[in-house]
Amino acid sequence: MFENLNDRLEKAFKVIKGQGHISEINVAESLKDVRRALIDADVNYKIAKNFTERVKEKALGRDVLRAVSPGQLMVKIVHEELSELMGSTHEELNLKGSPAILLIAGLQGSGKTTFSAKLANFLKKKKGKKVLLVACDVYRPAAIEQLKVLGEQIDVEVFTEEGVQDPPGIAKRAVRHAGTMGHQVVIVDTAGRLAIDQQMMDEISTLKKTLNPQETLFVVDAMTGQDAVNTAKAFNERLDYEGVVLTKLDGDTRGGAALTIRAVVEKPIKFVGIGEKMDAIDVFHPRRMADRILGMGDIVSLVEKAQEQFDEEEAIKLQKKIAKNQFNFNDFLSQLQQIKKMGNVKDLMGMIPGMGKAIKDVDLEDDAFKSIEAIIHSMTPIERENPAIINGSRRKRIAKGAGTDIQEVNKLIKQFGDTRKMMRMMSGGGKGKMASMMRNLQMKR
Secondary structure (H helix, E strand, C coil), rough: CCCHHHHHHHHHHHHHCCCCCCHHHHHHHHHHHHHHHHHHCCCCCCHCCCCCHHHHHHHCCCEEECCCCHHHHHHHHHHHHHHCCCCCCCCCCCCCCCCCEEEEEEECCHHHHHHHHHHHHHHHHHHHCEEEEEEEECCCHHHHHHHHHHHHHCCEEEECCCCCCCCCHHHHHHHHHHHHHHHCEEEEEECCCCCCCCCHHHHHHHHHHHHHHCCEEEEEHHHCHHHHHHHHHHHHHCCCCCCEEEECCCCCCCCHHHHHHHHHHCCCEEECCCCCCCEEEEEHHHHHHHHHHHCCCCCHHHHHHHCCCCCHHHHHHHHHHHHHCCCCHHHHHHHHHHHHHHCCCCHHHCCCCCHHHCCCCCCCCCCCCHHHHHHHHCCCCCHHHCCCCHHHHHHHHHHHHHHCCCCHHHHHHHHHHHHHHHHHHHHHHHHHHHHHHHHHHHHHH
């Protein structure tokens, strides 16, 4: 995400790094490269020009403290302006209403149906809401079936009236059904077209007037760059929606839409789609996104993802086992499963400050732990419980069962032993330091 922009900005900051002071000349040279980086990321020229002018004004108007280099100050100012450009603060969904109605709009192919299901899953799991999905894309043959399949995956009811081509009527009946069945949120998936046309706009406008939703969210494919911004503007002029959703932000996108859509339509980005899985959705935080763009990581989001998988009772049991040196391969496998649930390994590592550049060219697939899991699954229950009994002959059998060589098994067992020693050391004085660090991170949210 934003790797090219991050590289270009880093090169731009090198111009001013090592300078003893900020001057109009070195600022102008650095910002010329910043402007080029933004335009290359598909940011509108006028917005990029205004952005660099604001940065220049702030940079020349500040005194550089002895403890802060000109380069550090420039990064800080660019960070402030990027956050401001994207909206400064996160804006929550409005879920007031009985039920709260969320209307999802956008062009065909933008990811509306998938996002509708992701949002339902998000509200169910993280907000504890009972959600109803409503299939109002009655023209695309596979749309209703797609929503039904996704609803089944996340165990959320989907309201459909197959064969009926009356989206406002379907939506009204769905809301009545939601009231009867105690659903707290209704998410209405609507029809799109390959391009903006009068029929689509009339239909979505009628739906909005009929439902009077708490929020209308405009879903746009981030990979379409400035076209995404132009489409968002056209929809907003007709619908006056409450928020934007950027999908496919994990793809081959230059990021211009994420940076400029707020400035053009003056509506907040509320969510970003970062993959195909039903939990691959992130709440949009402008400051955290600015951190990622500038290669600073996103440790707060990483902590939040870890806490979602954190089971306090299990952690206490695990801590006792570590203290008694009883941590085994079953526990190790359980920890791997929790890490996998947090998301793509490379994305997670990129959230650690300084790690993004280090792993840029490293190939870390979603199944990065596959070989480790195969080796552990090839062990007998007794071997997993008592790693010390795994001798040479057992290692040969485990390697054969896992479809690998004995060197890989030896390497894993050594790494496991080193991990167990480190965890036991941390279970003493290190534990308090870790807890303190986690508390401090939470206070920064």
